[in-house]
Amino acid sequence: MTDRSSIAIRISSAEIAARIEELAHDIQAAMAEDTLMVPILTGSFVFAADLVRALARAGADWPLDFMTLSSYGAGTQSSGKIDIVRDLREPVSGRSVLVIDDILDTGRTLLFARNLLRERGARDVKICALLDKPARRTVDLAADFVGFAVTDEFLVGYGLDKAGRYRGLPYIGAIES
């Protein structure tokens, strides 16, 4: 396979690391002792791994459980329909929940997650997204904690993929063809 595309760095690994320390302090100060952290797989796994360690440094040692939601399939266009591919094992009733995701794009995925957790009786649901693309929003949803606001271009790296690739890049970049 010939691939002539290159990646233009938009957010460096040093910028990401510095911002995550700030986020962790804000989250630790704002959230309750009984918080359950819920990273939304797959895109959030790199961010979540760094965020939980920053939270530990900030004094928050909270349990974690993953939920896998899918909306994109293999393409770059959201299908609009959200599927629960892997559900939580932890009960959320009465608890404070921090939903962690890579990017808040149209907002459908995180709106679905927040509604689901509220229906299951979570006491408080807050959303932390590393990236926020407000220009793309189709539903009324704002994250409680945002790493970086970004413009409307397709981004890869640091967990974000295009058709399954680029997740392992240490920075966030845009594909230039």
Ligand code: IMP
């Ligand atoms: P939403 O439901 O449209 O907000 O989309 C959420 C999901 O779409 C994210 O968790 C990502 O997995 C994926 N996504 C949205 N924008 C991008 C992007 O620019 N690059 C890679 N994945 C993206």
Ligand code: MG
């Ligand atoms: Mg995702």
